Amino acid sequence: MKTEFGHLTYCTNIHPGESWVDHFQELRIHLPLIKKEISPNQPMGIGLRLSNEASLSLIEENQLLEFQNWLEQESFYVIGINGFPYGGFHTDVVKEAVYQPDWSDQNRIEYTQRLFTILMELLPANEEGGVSTVPLSYLYFDTNVNDRNVRKSKSTEQIIQTLLTLIRIQKATGKTLHLDIEPEPDGMLGCFLDWVIWYTSDLLPAAFPVLMDEFGFDSQSAEEQTKNHIRLCLDVCHLAVTYEVNPFLFSELKRLGIKVGRIQVSSALKVKFQENVGELLHSLKPFDEKKYLHQVVAITKDGEKRSYRDLNLALDAGANRLDEWRIHFHVPIFLETYGTFLSTQEELKLVLTEHKKDHLSHILEVETYTWNVLPKNSQLPIDKSIIRELKWLRSFLESNSQI
Incomplete structure (x- = not known):
């Protein structure tokens, strides 16, 4: 729904369905129930997740028209698409x-440009919309280093080709679409600082001559166009794991004039090892599930950082009572603690407080998909779980709470 704080929505990646038929069926079941509680009297925005398979079906005229009609009938609109998971x-x-x-890989650019074609058709008039994507690659x-640099260079070239497409769309339709690149631990752009260095040292210098040649832009216009269409996806969970939710983050965004395409409203798992280290490590084993990566960044009392590709590796390495761990695990945002563990809700509140002051983005998208970690007496059906998250977000934004 559209509020004074921007569009409040959630990402539909929580709902299964890799084919469009299956995913659309999930949306028809769950979205009306959520809207009834969250936005009964005004249209509700959707952060749509489309796999490559689903995008190939939805782009067909009859499928897209059916979906557009359903959106209109049910009073929904699509404000952004999650283009991170291809498969x-x-x-x-x-x-x-x-x-x-x-x-x-050429398949990534073709998939992403297809998502933009779909978003161009679904986006409401006079609104901007974005597609989120991977941090170029996996480290x-x-x-x-040589192979990584070759991969980074090729990836940057394909990002620039997508930028050309987005500028052409804006010239043809007047719609502003943006690619929201999402730093994630162990991605090629593994943290905000990596993202900024790539953006200023690789992307901008490579984009300028291409835009000047293609559109006749001067250097100032080329920079403005790049910053308008290539934006940061600020996933709070990810930046909390890398200990980057701090004043430097906000000051750098302002200094560099980098736009935030969306804030992915999310919390990570936090563990403070002050005592009972063995018990805490044992209690973490249920979080070591086999589906998703759960990267860990540990920090000692002296400020030394240690990174682990997955939680099982961190558990094998152990910890001591001076360590704090941040774990890439998208825990529900409405809770600050999980038994003996904490969440990075404090960091999330810091981002939301800054957003209330400076309006960092026009999209706030809840991205929680691990409700099974809640205590049994706190677990709810999926619809009620999403409603609880969105209500917490709205309540915090509407309050006078400050960190």
Whole structure:
């Protein structure tokens, strides 16, 4: 729904269905129930997740028209698309396959441009919309720096080709669409600082001559167009894991004039090892599930950081009483604690407080997909779980709470 704080929505990646038929069926079941509680008297926005398979079906004229008619009849609208997972997000094992194909692969650019074609048709008039995407690639697809640099260069070239498409769409239709690149631990752009360095040192210098040649832009216009269409996807969980939710994040965004395409409203799992280290490590084992990557960044009292590709590796390495762990696990945002564990809700509140002051983005998208970690007496059916998350978000934004 559209509010003074922007569009409040959630990502439909929580609902299964890799084919469009299956996913649309899930949306028809769940979305009206959620809207009835969250936005009964005004249209409600959707953060749509489409697999490659679903996008190939939905782009067909009859399928797209059917969906548009349903949106209008039920008073929904699509404000953004999650284009991060190309393939199965609900298969038994996802892990690093979520990055495949990456931005060095032609299949990734074709998929993403197809999503923009769909979004262009679904986006309401006078609104901007974005497609989120992977942080170029997964860091460990390559074993040496040279191969990584080749992959990064190819990925940057394909991002620029997508930028050309977005500028052409804006010139033809007047609609502003943006690609929202999402830093994630162990991605090629694994943190906000990596993202900024790539953006300023790789993307902008490479984009300028292409835009000047293609559209006749001067350097100022080329920079403005790039920053308008290539934006940051600020996933709060990810940046909390890398300890980057701090004043530097906000000051750098302002200093560089980088736009935030969307805020993915999310919390990570936090563990403070002060005592009973063995018990805490044992209690973490249920979080070591086999479907998704759960990268860990540990920090000692002296500020030394240690990163682990997955939770099982961190558990094998152990901890001491001076460690704090941040774990890439999208826990529900409405809780600050999970028994003996914490969440990074404090960091989320910091981002939301900053957003209330400076309106960082026009899209706030809840992205929680791990409700099974809640205590049994706190677990609810999926619809009620989503409603609880959205109500917490709206309540915090509407309150006078400050961090």
